[in-house]
Amino acid sequence: KVSLAYDHLVVATSLQCYVYNSRNWNTPLIFDLKEGTVSLILQAEKYILLVDGSGLYTFSYDGRLxxxxxxxGMRADLLNAQSVSLSNDTVAIRDQNEEKVILFFDIMSxxxxxxxKPVTHKLEVVEIALDQCGPSSERKIAFIDKNRDLYLTSVRHLRKEPKVCKIGSMVHSMAWNDSANILCxxxxxxxxxxxxxxxxxxxxELLPKILYIKDGSEFSRAPHILSYVGTKVTLRQGDGSLVYSSVPAYPAILHEYSAAARWEDALHLCRFAKDRCLWACLAGMAMANRELSTAEMAYAALGELPxxxxxxxxxxxxxxxSSLAHMLMFSGQIQEAESTLLQAGLIYQAIQMNIDLFNWERALELAVKHKTHVDxxxxxxxxxxxxxxxxxxxKRFLQYSEGVEVDWEKIQAKIEMELCKEREKAANNPVRSSVAARR
Structure with a gap:
């Protein structure tokens, strides 16, 4: 078995594994193999994954296990490139006994x-792929199910049910870029x-705006993506021949600027490229990083006035x-937004948020529970x-309306008092986030 990626060539023979560095092809690093019959080699930037008849092993590029x-119930002989994925911190494996389940393992331990807790999908999963960039806390996995729908979810979800989002349909093959979290x-x-x-x-809502679509007529029937390195995608066609397709370089540069928090450079790039896809990417990246000034400019460039x-x-x-809660609400994380406000003791804001969402029963429930703002x-x-x-x-609203007088002047005064108290509390708090500081 042979694999070439991330400036390293990995060759597995029946007894040994040879690791060549692209800077020095003459002296490979050699280490012995236990089983010998390696059936799969996967590479990430820092690690190698080898699968043989007895198990699955991760090595560093200096040969250390x-x-x-x-x-x-793991059967190593059944593992393949579609059912196993490797990143710098995680190994993902589709369960062989229950093909709806994806298991995640920490590379170091x-x-x-x-x-x-694994990710359990509603249908059988046929292909998985971990993204290769960013911190481990933001690691994501893309997977294709039996219906050929493409989904994305987080690997580390902090005791919450993972949010699984569909991002495509009729997808037959996929690959992540080696240097940016771009998926093809x-x-x-x-x-x-x-x-x-x-x-x-x-x-x-930005998802359709960040797509780059090329006509597939240049490929023969049933092409399979082998790799996506830099701006070049390598595909194997149905007849076994290799073909290549190029992708614009600007998105990878934008990812680089975002990761380094170089927002001014990101804005300059988008203005130079004059591509709505890049503006949509920048809007999403800026909101994810709570960089509101940049997000505002990006959405303005897209004409998204609301x-x-x-x-x-x-x-x-x-x-x-309050700022954090509304950003969570912007992303559709309603429960998290409410929890943030309640934990901070901002009961009125939590009630008002539910009112704004026309979630009347929850708003009344909070008001009654905390004995405030029922009116x-x-x-x-x-x-x-x-x-x-x-x-x-x-019935609940009828019940409470009988004993509560509605006076808009009193209500407005009470709301203003709540906001004043919140401002005073924030002013007395020495730890201020960049969001609050940019008000």
Whole structure:
């Protein structure tokens, strides 16, 4: 078996493994193999993964054995490039007994990642691929299921149910870029590149805007992507021949600027390239990094006025916690936003957030539970119903409206007092986030 990637050539013979560095082809590093019959070699920037008849092993490029991940019922002889994926910190394996399950292992320890809970999909998974860049806390995995739908989810999800987002359909093959978190795939006879697939977790409305699509007529039937290095994608066609396709270089540069927090350079690049896809990528990256000024300019370039207005609203929030909660809400993480406000003791803000979302019952529940702003909820509810010419039918609202007087002047005064208290609390807090500081 032979594998060439990340400036290293790895050759496995029946007894030994040879690791050649591209800077010195004359003297390979050699280490012995236990089993000998290596069936699969995968490479990441820092590690090698070898699969033989007895198990799965990760090595560093200096030949040091790092770990040997195992799980009950593992059959190493059935593992292949579609069911195993490697990154600098994680090994992902599709369970052979239950093909809906994807298991994650830490490279250094060989143990399950986080709380050990795997990702369980609703259908059988046919191909998996870990992204190669960024910190381990932001590691993501793309996978294709039996219906040929492409999904993206986080590897480390901190005791929460992982959010699994569909980003494509009719996808037959995929690969991550080696130096940026850019994903390419063969999608319904087209060659598609997702410049920043992670944007689906920040603003899913941007997803269609970050696609680069090429006609697949230049490829023969059933091409399979072998690698995506730099700006070059290597594909193997149905007849076994290799073909190459190029991808614009700007998105990778934008990822580099984002990772280094060089937002001014990122803006200059987008203005120079004059590509709406890049602006959409920058908007998603900036929001993910809570860089509101850059996000505002990117959304403005896309003509997304409502989002520009909402970003300004976020910046005007009286405290760091409120800003953070509204950013979570912007990304569709409603429960996390509410939890952030409640943990900070901002009960009114949590109630108002539910009112703004027309989540009336939850707003009333919070108001009753914390014995505050019940009249605020009832007032906004009444205003809402009057606007649509409807009468109250909800028993809980009818029950509380009998004993609570709605006085808009008192309500407005109470709201203003809450906001003043929040501003004072934020002003007295010496630790201020960049979000709050940029208000």
């Amino acid at each position: 790092i770990s040997s991940p195992k799980f009950p 060989g143990k399950s990642v986080g709380d050990g 795939g063969i999608q319904d006879h087209q060659f598609t590149v997702w410049y920043d697939p992670g944007v689906v977790f920040t603003d899913k 989002r520009v207005q909402y970003i300004n609203f976020i910046r005007e929030q009286p405290s760091r916690e 605020t909820v009832l007032a906004y509810r009444e205003k809402f119903l009057q606007k649509f010419g409807r009468k109250e039918t909800n």
